[in-house]
Amino acid sequence: MTTDLEKRATRDGFGKALLEVGDDPRIIVLGIDLSEATKTKKFREKYPHRFCEVGIQEQNAVGMAAGMALEGLRPVVPSFGAFLTGRAYEQLLISAGYNRAGILVVGTHSGLAIGKDGTTQMGITDINVMRGIPGIQIFQPADAREAEQITHYLARNNQLAYLRLSRTPQPQILPKDYNFIFNKATALKEGKDLVFFATGDSVYNSFVAAEELERFGVNASVINVSTLKPVDEQTIFQYANCSKVIVTVEDHSIIGGLGSIVSEVVAKEGIGKKVLKIGINDCYGESGDPKDLYRKYGLDSEGIIRATKKFYCD
Amino acid sequence: MEKQEVIKSLKRIAREIRSRTIDSIYIANSGHYGSSLSWADIAATLIFYEMDLGKNSLGQQLKTPPVEVAPQTERDILVLSKGHGVPALYSAISLLNPRYLSGYSLTTLREINSPLQGHPVRETLPMIDVSTGSLGQGVSMAAGIAYAIKHRGQNRRVYVVVGDGECQEGQVWEAFMSAPNLGLENLTVIIDSNGYQLEGSVNGKSPQGDLKKIFNEFGFYTQEVDGHNIRELADAYSNARVNSRDLQKPSMILAQTIKGKGVSFMEKEPWRWHGGSMTAEQYETAKKELS
Numbered sequence: 001m002t003t004d005l006e007k008r009a010t011r012d013g014f015g016k017a018l019l020e021v022g023d024d025p026r027i028i029v030l031g032i033d034l035s036e037a038t039k040t041k042k043f044r045e046k047y048p049h050r051f052c053e054v055g056i057q058e059q060n061a062v063g064m065a066a067g068m069a070l071e072g073l074r075p076v077v078p079s080f081g082a083f084l085t086g087r088a089y090e091q092l093l094i095s096a097g098y099n100r101a102g103i104l105v106v107g108t109h110s111g112l113a114i115g116k117d118g119t120t121q122m123g124i125t126d127i128n129v130m131r132g133i134p135g136i137q138i139f140q141p142a143d144a145r146e147a148e149q150i151t152h153y154l155a156r157n158n159q160l161a162y163l164r165l166s167r168t169p170q171p172q173i174l175p176k177d178y179n180f181i182f183n184k185a186t187a188l189k190e191g192k193d194l195v196f197f198a199t200g201d202s203v204y205n206s207f208v209a210a211e212e213l214e215r216f217g218v219n220a221s222v223i224n225v226s227t228l229k230p231v232d233e234q235t236i237f238q239y240a241n242c243s244k245v246i247v248t249v250e251d252h253s254i255i256g257g258l259g260s261i262v263s264e265v266v267a268k269e270g271i272g273k274k275v276l277k278i279g280i281n282d283c284y285g286e287s288g289d290p291k292d293l294y295r296k297y298g299l300d301s302e303g304i305i306r307a308t309k310k311f312y313c314d
Numbered sequence: 315m316e317k318q319e320v321i322k323s324l325k326r327i328a329r330e331i332r333s334r335t336i337d338s339i340y341i342a343n344s345g346h347y348g349s350s351l352s353w354a355d356i357a358a359t360l361i362f363y364e365m366d367l368g369k370n371s372l373g374q375q376l377k378t379p380p381v382e383v384a385p386q387t388e389r390d391i392l393v394l395s396k397g398h399g400v401p402a403l404y405s406a407i408s409l410l411n412p413r414y415l416s417g418y419s420l421t422t423l424r425e426i427n428s429p430l431q432g433h434p435v436r437e438t439l440p441m442i443d444v445s446t447g448s449l450g451q452g453v454s455m456a457a458g459i460a461y462a463i464k465h466r467g468q469n470r471r472v473y474v475v476v477g478d479g480e481c482q483e484g485q486v487w488e489a490f491m492s493a494p495n496l497g498l499e500n501l502t503v504i505i506d507s508n509g510y511q512l513e514g515s516v517n518g519k520s521p522q523g524d525l526k527k528i529f530n531e532f533g534f535y536t537q538e539v540d541g542h543n544i545r546e547l548a549d550a551y552s553n554a555r556v557n558s559r560d561l562q563k564p565s566m567i568l569a570q571t572i573k574g575k576g577v578s579f580m581e582k583e584p585w586r587w588h589g590g591s592m593t594a595e596q597y598e599t600a601k602k603e604l605s
Contacts, residue, residue, distance in 0.1 A: 028465070052461060052496065060454045060488035067458020070436075070444065071387060073465070075458075091485070095451045099436050099444060 007169035010140075010200070011108045013147030014165055015039025018076070020148075021155035022047050026074040030054060030061040037167075038078035038108050058083050062091035066101035074104065074155065081107025081123030081164055085130055097133045102158035105130075106165060110140075111251030112280065112297055113168040113201050118287035123164070124280050128256025130162045131229055138229040140164040141180075142203035143172045146226060149180035164228075166201050166251070168290050173204045174224065185232040187239070191219035194245035194312065197236065199225045199258045202249040202278075202299065209249075209304035218312065225258055236265045240273065245312050247276045249304055254279040276311040278304055317545075320363065320376045324544045327409060328358035332576045333604040334405035334420055338430070340597050341421035345432070348573035348580055348587030350402040352508035353475055355542045356569055360473055360504075361406050361441075364551040365390040373471075374552065380411040383440045390470055391459055393444045395452020395486075396477035396506060397433035404430050407441050414440050450483025452476065453503060457493045460501040460564075471555065475504045479511030482520045493564045494533025501564040502554045503534070506541065508573040512588045525568055534566035541569030576604055 019042050021027065031053030035041040044051040054061050058079055065075035077084065084107050085092070096103050110123040130138055137159050141147035147165060154161050173188065188203070189210050198206035203224045210220040221239050225231065240246050246266060248259040259277030266275055280297060294300040298307055331354045339345035366373035368384020383389065394403055401423060407414050415429070416439070422428035429438035433447025444459075446452045456474035463470045480486060493501055505525070509516055516522070529536040535557045539546040547569070554565035574580020574587040577600045592600065 028462075050465075054488070054492040054496075057488040057492060059451075059485040060457075060492055063451050063454025063485065063489070064458035064461060064492075067444075067455035067460075068462040069458075070455075071459055071462035071466075073462050090448060091451060091454070094445065094448050095455055099455070 007171055008144035009167050009169050010144055010147040010165040011039045011167055013141065013144030014106060014151050014163065015042060017148040017151035018043050019046065021152060024074070024155060026072065027155060028052055028068055028073050028075045030065050030075060030077045032056060032058060032061050032079045034079050037080070038106065040078050058088040059091050062088040062103070062105070063095045065103040066091070066095040066099055069101035069103050070099065074102065074158065076104045076106060078106040078108065080109040080121055081126040082109065082121055085123065085126040085162070089129055092130070093133050096160050097136060102160050104154050104161050104163065106163045108165045109167050110164050110200065111166065112285045112293045112299065113166050113251050113290045115168070115290040115293060116287050119284045122285045124285060125253050125256065126164060127228060127252050127258070131256060133160070135160060136229060137161040137227070138164065139227055140200040141226055142200065142224045143170055143174055145172055146174055146178065146180055150226065153180060153182060164200065168201060170201050170204055173207055180226065183227045183230050183232050185223050185225045185227070185235040187221055187223050189220065189222040191221040193219045193243065194247060194308070195221040195223060195239040195243040196247050196249055197223045197225050197258060197262050198249040199228060200251055202251050205294070205299065205301045205304055206249045208301040209308065212301060212305055213308065216309070228258065228261060231261050231265065233265050236262055237269050237271070240266050240271050241269070245276070246273055247278060247308050247311065249278045249299070251299055252279055254281055276307060278307055315376060321544045321548070323376055324358050324363055327362050328355045328544070329576070329604055330409060331358055331402055331405040333601065334408060335401045336577070336597070336600050336604065338401050338404065338420040338423040340592055342423040342425070343591055344424050345401050346398045346589055347592070348508070348510070348584055348590070349396060349399045349477065351575050351577065351580065352541070352571040352573050353399050353506040354402050354575065355544055356475060356504055356506060356547060357402050357406050359544055359547040359551065360392060361410065363548055365392065365473065366470070377410065379409060380413065382411070386443050391443050391456070391472045392441065393446065393452045393456040393459070393472065393474040394434055395446055395456070395474050396449070396480050397446035399475070399506070400434045403434065403442070404439070407439055410441070449477070449480045450485040453486050453489035457489050457496070457498055457501060460498045461496060464498065464500055471500050471502060473502045473504065475506055477511070478505055478507040478509065478516045478522070479519070481505065481522060490529070490532055497562045498564045499558040499562050502551065502558070502567065503564065504567045504569055506569055506571050508571040508584065510573045510584050510588060514585060529566040533563055535561050535563045536566040536568065538568040538570065541571035542575055578603060
């Protein structure tokens, strides 16, 4: 495993890739007064005629994007995931989903990792609410390079999709030769005792935790689940079935996110094993340095190790 | 054709839309009479006169059924944001071209497997281009369609019909704020101002003030018309077309209407007829008045 130490946030990967695919005349980016924060500012500067600024209007932006998609464009709607999936939920369900309008919804600032802005700006239930929309696809890259690859993939197609991004710079965790494949969960580390299914920024911390656990004689797999809906049931089954312990790790509520997704597969396949869900434990976040928040809420590698050891020994 | 003749034909069409609407809701025993009847004249004038439906049915011409409607991206678009008024739209489509109900009669309204869903569902029938029904979402979608059309340099217009009660939804105002700023001169918003919503008068719930003034301030080219006067409607659509383009502003038409228009007992007590169901006697009376 090689880890590149250069740190970039997944939102930066998205912004870079958006510029690269920007030549496509079908792409229109909706502006919701957050072009800098969502890393769409450079697109706006380069393609002002394809940047549609509406102001602080998540509902109208989603509705307009849906209308544009019905005319054959590929609209991209970027804002904080908390606002898009909260305020504009019904527009995503009806104007976009029910109308089969293929818009790309990009929710940045996911999870506790946003830090100091605090609870109201954190997307902590976004995967949960988006999952219920029939036909929607959901993605969360593990690092900025994967964010670039997923953005390239999504710019080309016409599906309704939710791309969940983070603002916190992260090390490149995926190997240099990694290539994103739709609906394919991939192993970053193989182990025989337990399996970590992780998504987003949590992939890195899970990887660090897994390496640390080797010192205690625990041999863990780490699986990056970057396509969350649909989900690669085969890979989840394969690793869950041959591991003694199943752990999910995500910077999202333990309700309705990766933990629930993996649990559903485990139940569906009748694997009959317990699942430890590490995430935001059905509570709200708070302001603070991301590192401190991860420590307090048990999402740093130490927290992951602590919870996993307890679960493993039980 | 003389304008007088056109208006006469459109009045006949509007009456037929109302009559068919009554049939379908009565048989379904479910649906919104008052909200469908209030926009029947708006619908007749839009669909059978103003809109460019492509092929041989150009804009600002009386359409002669059976009409062949062009695919969505080659003609004008109508978004019915007040989706509960859809029985009038189904009736209009059945008049436009009887084949367009694809073998289903209007009286299968709201039945399982029927394309005549309780609220419009995209592509179930020609001319149903957008699924609506959850109030407040149609104006944004219409604005998005208008933006895309303009972006591609096409000469097509988008019409969106909104309820006055529906204007209590916040999203409607988001769209009203941004559409003028985006210079969507190919968008015409028509407010079917029938004064009543499910549980009472619109003004009794959330008074809206001087809408004409407000919309002018927002940057719309705004007109106010009698929503049951075919000539006024046709002229307003035509003014909207010309003036919107010249002023680079979207158009707003405030259409003053009566809930249940065309049926005397509904007009007298419009607050009863947002939904409501009819007795056999009432049905006979309504049909007689619309014959």
